[in-house]
Amino acid sequence: MSETKGFISALTRRTVLNGIATAGAVAATARLAPGLALAQPSSLLTRAIPATGERIPVVGMGSWITLNVGASKKLRDARVKVLQSFFDHGGGMVDSSPMYGSSEEVIGYCLERIANDQKLFSATKVWTVAQAMGIRQMKTSEKLWGEERFDLLQIHNLLDWEAHMETLKEWKAQKRVRYIGMTTSHGRRHNDLEAVIKSQPLDFVQFTYNILDREAEKRLLPLAADKGLAVIINRPFRRGQLFDLFKRHPLPEWAGEFDCANWSQFFLKFIVSHPAVTCAIPATSRVDHMDENMGALTGRLPDARTRQRMIAHVESL
Amino acid sequence: MLPFTPEVFFAQFEDYNLAIWPAQIIAYALGLLALALAFRPTDSSGRIIGAILASLWLWNGVVYHWLTFATINFAAPLFAALFLVEALLLAWRLVIRGGVAFSFRNDGAGRAGAALMVLAIVIYPLFGALAGHGWPQAAMFGVAPGPTVIFTLGMLLLAEKRVPYGLIVIPLLWSLIGASAVWLLDAPEDVTLLLAGALALVLIARKNRHLS
Numbered sequence: 001m002s003e004t005k006g007f008i009s010a011l012t013r014r015t016v017l018n019g020i021a022t023a024g025a026v027a028a029t030a031r032l033a034p035g036l037a038l039a040q041p042s043s044l045l046t047r048a049i050p051a052t053g054e055r056i057p058v059v060g061m062g063s064w065i066t067l068n069v070g071a072s073k074k075l076r077d078a079r080v081k082v083l084q085s086f087f088d089h090g091g092g093m094v095d096s097s098p099m100y101g102s103s104e105e106v107i108g109y110c111l112e113r114i115a116n117d118q119k120l121f122s123a124t125k126v127w128t129v130a131q132a133m134g135i136r137q138m139k140t141s142e143k144l145w146g147e148e149r150f151d152l153l154q155i156h157n158l159l160d161w162e163a164h165m166e167t168l169k170e171w172k173a174q175k176r177v178r179y180i181g182m183t184t185s186h187g188r189r190h191n192d193l194e195a196v197i198k199s200q201p202l203d204f205v206q207f208t209y210n211i212l213d214r215e216a217e218k219r220l221l222p223l224a225a226d227k228g229l230a231v232i233i234n235r236p237f238r239r240g241q242l243f244d245l246f247k248r249h250p251l252p253e254w255a256g257e258f259d260c261a262n263w264s265q266f267f268l269k270f271i272v273s274h275p276a277v278t279c280a281i282p283a284t285s286r287v288d289h290m291d292e293n294m295g296a297l298t299g300r301l302p303d304a305r306t307r308q309r310m311i312a313h314v315e316s317l
Numbered sequence: 318m319l320p321f322t323p324e325v326f327f328a329q330f331e332d333y334n335l336a337i338w339p340a341q342i343i344a345y346a347l348g349l350l351a352l353a354l355a356f357r358p359t360d361s362s363g364r365i366i367g368a369i370l371a372s373l374w375l376w377n378g379v380v381y382h383w384l385t386f387a388t389i390n391f392a393a394p395l396f397a398a399l400f401l402v403e404a405l406l407l408a409w410r411l412v413i414r415g416g417v418a419f420s421f422r423n424d425g426a427g428r429a430g431a432a433l434m435v436l437a438i439v440i441y442p443l444f445g446a447l448a449g450h451g452w453p454q455a456a457m458f459g460v461a462p463g464p465t466v467i468f469t470l471g472m473l474l475l476a477e478k479r480v481p482y483g484l485i486v487i488p489l490l491w492s493l494i495g496a497s498a499v500w501l502l503d504a505p506e507d508v509t510l511l512l513a514g515a516l517a518l519v520l521i522a523r524k525n526r527h528l529s
């Protein structure tokens with residue numbers, strides 16, 4: 001993983017690094033910080049992690065259900081192809097959790113068999129009670145992934161967060177983890193997450209936001225932006241429901257104006273065009289779906305007016 | 318919402334069946350022995366049947382739920398605990414305390430009990446095969462929870478005395494949990510779990526009322 005901290009201090013972070021970078025923006029950055037630009041494939045959409053300015057691709061991948069394939073060699077080898085496609089498309093963040101059964105072990109299996117995973121941004125979670133159990137769990141995760149240290153460790157669903165926060169702060173100070181964060185999904189825990197964001201020194205937060213579930217727009221997204229936190233969006237397809245609801249309808253012609261070729265890109269570009277979002281982490285078990293999803297990593301993004309039009313459109317279907 | 322897909326569930330079952338082979342044969346032999354003892358009871362047959370049932374529940378708790386299913390399902394350790402508790406209850410009530418005899422009688426409870434045991438041993442795996450997951454993906458009697466639960470309920474219906482309610486709580490609970498596989502895992506054979514649970518509950522309650 002490339003370290004960009006050295007360059008960041010030399011830049012006016014807000015103006016150059018915040019916001020989406022595309023080929024043009026990266027080229028502009030290249031003149032100011034050549035190392036930084038070299039770290040990015042030229043045409044990928046990336047966003048800066050506010051804490052450091054390090055850029056990551058705006059589409060990552062999740063692993064709930066889709067990578068939990070147990071010990072089956074046949075299914076594991078099929079997932080190697082999915083992850084391979086993810087990295088071939090320039091993907092970065094892979095998100096998992098000890099809650100996701102064998103997913104972490106399967107990620108480790110895949111990473112061992114993939115050559116071009118240098119851009120991996122490893123993100124997992126701690127999901128247990130008590131500090132000692134959390135430490136044991138995080139060490140197990142390191143082994144399962146085959147990672148010496150994670151890029152990001154998050155507290156899953158705020159479970160016993162006070163206990164784990166102690167460990168995470170300590171590990172970050174010891175450079176045993178690069179970033180720390182907290183996650184929840186939809187609805188009822190948003191208030192709790194808000195309180196934690198206000199009181200704890202987090203780098204990342206993760207919650208649900210998609211074209212139908214937009215509650216986060218009201219408070220969480222503005223708060224995260226205000227606090228300078230990177231935001232990971234889970235359930236970008238509402239666990240796949242968005243396809244069940246809309247895929248029988250043709251994609252509106254004007255989706256081409258922001259380079260969407262399918263519904264997947266329509267849903268993802270809606271999310272990552274929100275200025276406070278750092279990346280979305282759709283999960284898939286299929287290479288063809290991965291290809292579709294990663295298509296959202298390039299091309300233009302909808303502006304604020306177009307985003308309203310997107311909402312109005314899906315709500316009219 | 319399950320943390321895995323039906324494809325993964327049955328792929329795991331396939332690996333499990335192949336890994337534990339020939340445990341299935343031993344389980345079937347034990348099941349048939351228990352059935353035979355219920356048709357030709359001896360002085361110690363109640364204890365032997367209790368030991369067989371307890372060992373099958375122990376196997377399901379440890380080898381299936383704890384060592385296998387838990388690798389893809391975070392809820393499986395809880396299931397393992399339930400199966401271990403039932404194994405202990407069966408061992409304590411039927412083997413250690415003893416005094417519960419099982420015998421076939423040609424009445425409603427007797428016929429239903431025998432039918433449930435035949436369902437568990439023969440029909441359930443065949444039903445699964447018809448639904449597209451035959452051997453080696455099949456949930457086999459004795460080493461898979463569903464048919465083991467149905468068999469246990471069937472055997473308890475053959476108890477000569479009142480059936481201790483404590484012994485049927487976990488099997489009934491599993492008949493509900495397991496039946497969710499009909500919808501969640503596309504496993505229509507598990508509808509028999511629900512039917513077995515309902516039938517056993519009604520007949521055991523009736524039988525206990527008559528005997529009290």
Ligand SMILES: NC(=O)c1ccc[n+]([C@@H]2O[C@H](COP(=O)([O-])OP(=O)(O)OC[C@H]3O[C@@H](n4cnc5c(N)ncnc54)[C@H](OP(=O)(O)O)[C@@H]3O)[C@@H](O)[C@H]2O)c1
Pocket residue numbers: 061062063064065066095096156157183184185206233234235236237238239240241243264281282283284285286288289290292293
């Ligand atoms: N509290 C938390 O920390 C938390 C909570 C929820 C989620 N998460 C994280 O966020 C990730 C994403 O959320 P999610 O997995 O719940 O839901 P999601 O990404 O919204 O949806 C996943 C579903 O969408 C389908 N899909 C993906 N790409 C598709 C395409 N191009 N066309 C059609 N269908 C497609 C997948 O099926 P196929 O396999 O068939 O493609 C899968 O069933 C999780 O995997 C997890 O890592 C974290």
